[in-house]
Amino acid sequence: MRPQPELLAPAGSPAAVTAAVRTGADAVYLGTKLFNARRGAENFDDAALEAAIRDCRLHGVKVHITLNTLVSDAELPQAKDVIRHVCALGADVLILQDLGLASLAKQCAPDLSRHASTQMSVQTKAGLALLKALGYSRAVLPRELTRAEIADLRASTDLELELFIHGALCMCVSGQCLLSAMLGSRSGNRGLCAQPCRLPFSADDSERYDLSLKDLSLMDRLPELCELGIDSFKIEGRMKRPEYVAAAVTNARAAMAGERDEASAEALRAVFSRQGFTSGYYDNTRGKAMFGVRTKEDVTAATKPVLSALARLFEKERADVPVSVALTIREGELPELTVTARGESVTVRGETAPEPACEKPLTEEALTLRLQKCGGTAFFADQITVSLDPGLIVPASEINALRRRALETLENALSAVKPKHFTDAVVLPNSSVSEKRERETARMGRTKEKTPRYRLRLESLAQIPQDLTDVENIYLPLESEEKLVESVKNCPVSLGLELPRGIFGREAEVEALLKRAKENGFSIALCPTLDGVALAKKYGFVIHGGYSLHCFNSLSAAVLEDLDVKALTLSPELTLAQAHTIQTSVPRGLLAYGRLPLMLTRNCPVRNVTDCASCKRRRFLTDRKGVRFPVRCRFGCAEILNAYPIWLADRQHELRGVDFLTLYFTDESQRAVDAVLDAYRNQRPAKGDFTRGLYYRGVE
Numbered sequence: 200m201r202p203q204p205e206l207l208a209p210a211g212s213p214a215a216v217t218a219a220v221r222t223g224a225d226a227v228y229l230g231t232k233l234f235n236a237r238r239g240a241e242n243f244d245d246a247a248l249e250a251a252i253r254d255c256r257l258h259g260v261k262v263h264i265t266l267n268t269l270v271s272d273a274e275l276p277q278a279k280d281v282i283r284h285v286c287a288l289g290a291d292v293l294i295l296q297d298l299g300l301a302s303l304a305k306q307c308a309p310d311l312s313r314h315a316s317t318q319m320s321v322q323t324k325a326g327l328a329l330l331k332a333l334g335y336s337r338a339v340l341p342r343e344l345t346r347a348e349i350a351d352l353r354a355s356t357d358l359e360l361e362l363f364i365h366g367a368l369c370m371c372v373s374g375q376c377l378l379s380a381m382l383g384s385r386s387g388n389r390g391l392c393a394q395p396c397r398l399p400f401s402a403d404d405s406e407r408y409d410l411s412l413k414d415l416s417l418m419d420r421l422p423e424l425c426e427l428g429i430d431s432f433k434i435e436g437r438m439k440r441p442e443y444v445a446a447a448v449t450n451a452r453a454a455m456a457g458e459r460d461e462a463s464a465e466a467l468r469a470v471f472s473r474q475g476f477t478s479g480y481y482d483n484t485r486g487k488a489m490f491g492v493r494t495k496e497d498v499t500a501a502t503k504p505v506l507s508a509l510a511r512l513f514e515k516e517r518a519d520v521p522v523s524v525a526l527t528i529r530e531g532e533l534p535e536l537t538v539t540a541r542g543e544s545v546t547v548r549g550e551t552a553p554e555p556a557c558e559k560p561l562t563e564e565a566l567t568l569r570l571q572k573c574g575g576t577a578f579f580a581d582q583i584t585v586s587l588d589p590g591l592i593v594p595a596s597e598i599n600a601l602r603r604r605a606l607e608t609l610e611n612a613l614s615a616v617k618p619k620h621f622t623d624a625v626v627l628p629n630s631s632v633s634e635k636r637e638r639e640t641a642r643m644g645r646t647k648e649k650t651p652r653y654r655l656r657l658e659s660l661a662q663i664p665q666d667l668t669d670v671e672n673i674y675l676p677l678e679s680e681e682k683l684v685e686s687v688k689n690c691p692v693s694l695g696l697e698l699p700r701g702i703f704g705r706e707a708e709v710e711a712l713l714k715r716a717k718e719n720g721f722s723i724a725l726c727p728t729l730d731g732v733a734l735a736k737k738y739g740f741v742i743h744g745g746y747s748l749h750c751f752n753s754l755s756a757a758v759l760e761d762l763d764v765k766a767l768t769l770s771p772e773l774t775l776a777q778a779h780t781i782q783t784s785v786p787r788g789l790l791a792y793g794r795l796p797l798m799l800t801r802n803c804p805v806r807n808v809t810d811c812a813s814c815k816r817r818r819f820l821t822d823r824k825g826v827r828f829p830v831r832c833r834f835g836c837a838e839i840l841n842a843y844p845i846w847l848a849d850r851q852h853e854l855r856g857v858d859f860l861t862l863y864f865t866d867e868s869q870r871a872v873d874a875v876l877d878a879y880r881n882q883r884p885a886k887g888d889f890t891r892g893l894y895y896r897g898v899e
Contacts, residue, residue, distance in 0.1 A: 203455065204425055204432050207263065207361065208448050211240030211437035216251045218441035219260075221513035222448040226261035227251075228294060230390075230437070231281055234274070235265040236296070236318065237437040238390035245284065249616065252288050257577050257614040258519060259541060263292040265437075267316040268390045269751040269770065270300050271777050272628045279627065282308050286621040294339070296374060296388070299754025303625060305334055310619040312336045314361065318374035318388065320747075322348075323706045324355040325733035331358045333758075339433065341703075342368055342415060343801040345483040348704040350427055359430040364421065365447050365467075366435020368412040368477070368489075370396045371798040372836075375700060375747055378797040380772055381841055381890075386898035388749065388772060396798075397492070400820045400828070402808045409804035409820060410839075413491035416476035418464070421454040436471075442501075442509035443470045449512060466509060469500040485802045521581035522609065524570050524602075528553050528561065530588045534597065538605045540578065545609045549601050553591040560590045569598050576606050628753040628782055651854060653879065654788065656697060656725070656863045657872070658831075660686060664873040667692055669880060671859065672743070674725040677709065678834060680716045687720050695723030698731035700747060700799050701836030706734070713738045732762055746771050746790045746861070756783035768861050771795060771845075774897040779856040786858035791847040792875060793863025794829060794840035795892065803837040805830055831865060840865060846889035848879040 208219035210229040219227045229251065230242045243251060255262050264285050270278050278300055285293070286308050293311050295301040296318035304313055315321060315330045317339040330338050337359035340349065353360060369376065369387075378395055380386040385393040401407035417424065421432065432455075434447045446467045453459040468475065474491030522540040534549035553561075563585040571580045654672040657663065660682060663673060670692050675683060677696040687694045696716055702709055713724070717738050724735035727745035735742050743766040750756050751770045759767060766786045769778050778789060803811075805818045811832075818830035820839060829840040845863075847854065854860065862879065864872055878885075 201425065201428060204429050205261075206448065206451055206455070207431050207433045208444055209366075209434055209436040209439070210251070210444070211237060211242065211439070212441070213241075213243070213247050213251060214441040215437070215439075215444045216254060218445040218513040219448055220254060220258050221515070221517040222445045223452045223517075223519075224260060224448050226263055226291075226431070227255060228263035228265055228292075228433075228437075230265040231284075233281055234268050234270060234278055234300075234390070236267045236316075236387075236390045237265070238268075240437045248284075249288055252290060253614040253616065256289075256617075257610055258517065261291040263294055263314065264290045265294045265316075266300060266304070267294045267296040267318055269297050269386075269388045269749055269772065271773070272752045272780050273777070275299070275303065275627045275752060275754065279303060279307060279625070282311075283621050283623075286311065286619040287616070289617040289619055292337075297749070297751060297755060298758040299752045299756070301333070301335070302754050302758050303627075306622070306625045308619060308621055314339060314359075316374075317341055317363070320372055320374040320700070320728050321730060323702050323730040323734065324352060325706065325737060326728070326730035327352060327356045327358050329729055329733040329762075331356065337361055337430065339363075341372060343372060343480045343703060345704065346420075346423075346427075346481050347483070349429070349481075351704070353428045360428075361431035361433050362417075362424065362429045363415060363435055364417040364424070364432045364451065366414060368415045368480075370410045370412055370800050370802070370804070372701065372800065374749070375799040376797070377771065377795060378839070380893060380898045381795065381797055384893065384896055384898050386772055389898050391899045399823045400804070402805045402818075402820055402830075404821050406823060407807065408490065408492045409807050410798075411473070411492050412489050412802070413473045413475055413477040414471070415478070415480075416467075417478055417481055418450050418454045418459060418467070420478065420481065421451065422457060425455060439471055440506075441513065442506050445509050445512045446470045466505060469502070469505045470509060471501070472497050480801070487807050489802060490807060516575060516577055518573060518577060518579045520577045520579070520613070522573070522578040522606070523582040523584075524580050525584040525586070526566060526570060526598075526601075527586045528566075528588060528591060528593060529586075530591060534593055534601060536601045536605045538578075538609045540609060541613060543609060543612045545605055545612060547601060547605045547608060549593070549597050551593070551597055553588075553593045556590055556592040559592075561587060561592055563587055566598065569595065570602060572599075572602070573606060577610065578606055628780070651788065651851075651857050651859045653876065654859050654861045655872070655876075656793070656861060658865055662864055662867065662869050662872050663690075664869060664876055666873055666876065670876070672723070674723075674743075676833065677712050677716065677724075680712055680719070680721065683721075684719045693723055694721070695725050695743060696721055697725040697745070698727060698735065699834035699836070700727045700731075700838075701801060701834060702730055703801060703835060705835065706730075709734055710738070713740070726764070732759075732764065736763060741765050744768060747796075750781070750787075753780075753782040756781055756785075756787070760785050766859070769857075772893050772898045775853060775894045777897070778894070788857050788859035788861055789847075789854060789894070790845065790863055790892075791851075791854070791860035792845055792879065793861075794842075794844050794865055795863070796838040797828070797841050798839040800837050800839070801835070803830070803832065804839075805837070829866065841890065843888045843890045845892040846885040847891065847894070848875075849882050849884045850891070851879070851882050
């Protein structure tokens with residue numbers, strides 16, 4: 200029989216910790232004030248974090264700390280301090296997105312388990328194997344997987360797998376969204392997503408909400424997920440109220456036991472939903488029915504009676520810690536009480552010796568009844584043993600005081616902080632001096648280095664420019680490989696293949712394409728995710744890292760270098776000053792032109808108004824200001840591109856310290872590609888609308 204999965208609850212505040220613990224969560228996940236993906240939640244300062252961990256320790260609840268954002272070189276010392284503090288308080292787990300931060304945690308805190316956040320976007324068997332090789336003990340799976348795909352991944356690995364079972368659904372695959380960052384510098388990869396996808400983005404200029412999904416709920420599927428072998432059921436919601444946490448945990452507990460009723464399900468819907476819930480990804484029924492918004496009716500459903508009823512679920516301490524009680528009363532000796540729970544044992548002695556009874560001596564039965572009263576504590580008497588000499592009397596107040604003192608001492612022992620080992624020997628990159636120097640040099644526009652060479656990302660063979668001067672690499676989609684066989688032999692520059700970001704159940708197809716491409720003479724793979732890195736490595740390709748690998752600091756660059764990545768496109772969320780300080784021995788570049796993909800989604804928003812046959816590749820989303828965002832489909836997923844291309848042709852004198860510039864072409868003609876290249880060679884200003892990306896304004 201499979202062990203029961205862990206039930207993992209969100210805790211954005213101390214009150215939410217209480218709600219989670221008292222309604223039966225096995226573990227909670229929460230963040231400090233820094234470096235967590237819900238920086239807008241109340242979160243936990245040092246004192247609140249210690250109190251939360253102590254409360255969880257008492258109840259045997261594990262504590263997962265979210266350090267699941269990207270961290271710059273300048274922030275690594277602060278991040279290291281957070282890890283030090285987490286170790287001092289004895290938390291159990293770190294949830295991580297940043298490869299560099301995970302590497303730092305592995306070195307500094309070897310006793311802390313490391314879980315790969317869903318922000319890592321790992322969705323393949325090869326990707327899970329890579330995570331295991333990197334030392335992660337668990338992977339949080341993407342929300343977009345079907346039941347069959349989850350089962351396939353489960354069968355492929357002994358890595359622990361965690362799955363979201365309830366809560367908000369982002370339109371974008373986690374870790375692959377730049378929409379909030381590009382529109383307002385509030386980065387989802389840095390924990391400050393402004394949720395612009397909940398605003399009108401329509402596929403038919405009607406101000407529809409074609410980027411807003413209903414919340415996920417798999418509550419009714421939990422019994423089959425238990426059988427499937429998922430190790431942890433995760434509830435989303437660190438930005439939500441404690442009553443929501445109580446409702447979700449209570450529903451999940453009942454569902455796992457096959458006892459969920461309509462009343463509890465309705466309470467969960469009332470406390471928070473977006474026009475109900477969806478299980479469309481899991482059921483492989485993607486489409487219009489998955490979309491929804493937060494309506495007035497949804498808001499008003501959380502009435503005062505509903506919230507009050509949910510609050511009552513966690514208003515009292517949860518008596519869930521079984522305790523063994525042993526009382527000894529001997530003539531001429533002080534009474535002695537020993538209480539034991541979870542391997543901790545405490546013995547206390549009374550202050551008054553028993554006296555001979557004049558009328559009614561103590562009995563074992565009467566003492567047993569008194570010792571059962573653990574009211575108001577986390578304990579319940581599981582086993583009671585009384586050893587009593589006959590004919591004695593002890594005041595009831597003495598027995599009560601003895602019991603209270605013993606349980607209080609045991610509570611302190613069980614909730615005591617148990618620090619984990621931390622080593623300070625890790626040397627961090629020193630970015631403060633070099634970053635200031637780079638910023639000043641960039642501002643003044645001075646350089647002694649020659650302009651980097653260009654790498655072109657194209658969508659089709661027809662876009663290859665006539666003039667390839669200063670071009671050192673061209674990348675084309677992996678799935679177009681068959682059309683490129685002759686080109687790889689005749690092309691005057693290196694021709695590589697770009698793997699898809701979204702693979703989702705098509706891993707075998709990607710492997711077949713890679714195998715054939717290698718046999719046909721291709722040797723370079725542009726890998727946008729860890730899945731791509733793992734698959735390309737398996738077939739012996741020279742790996743070039745794409746921008747969406749999120750190389751945001753020198754430590755993440757070192758991890759990717761250790762994985763045999765031979766060139767790195769740095770994160771487009773870095774400023775130029777931050778990019779210039781990243782230390783690595785492999786060539787590094789920047790995405791310097793193109794409509795940056797802002798979202799990768801498995802649920803095409805355009806299909807809300809038309810089908811694929813009628814689309815005719817004229818796909819756009821229009822926001823409330825009338826700005827149009829192109830939508831491109833690839834390998835079963837859709838990518839939403841920025842309305843305006845990045846343009847740095849006239850700023851190349853400020854791009855010192857990088858080895859190449861990636862020009863990212865999507866729907867441009869060959870003539871347009873040649874024109875852009877010519878403008879970059881001659882460092883000309885843009886014609887028409889453009890953006891500088893985030894290279895000057897950065898992200899919060």
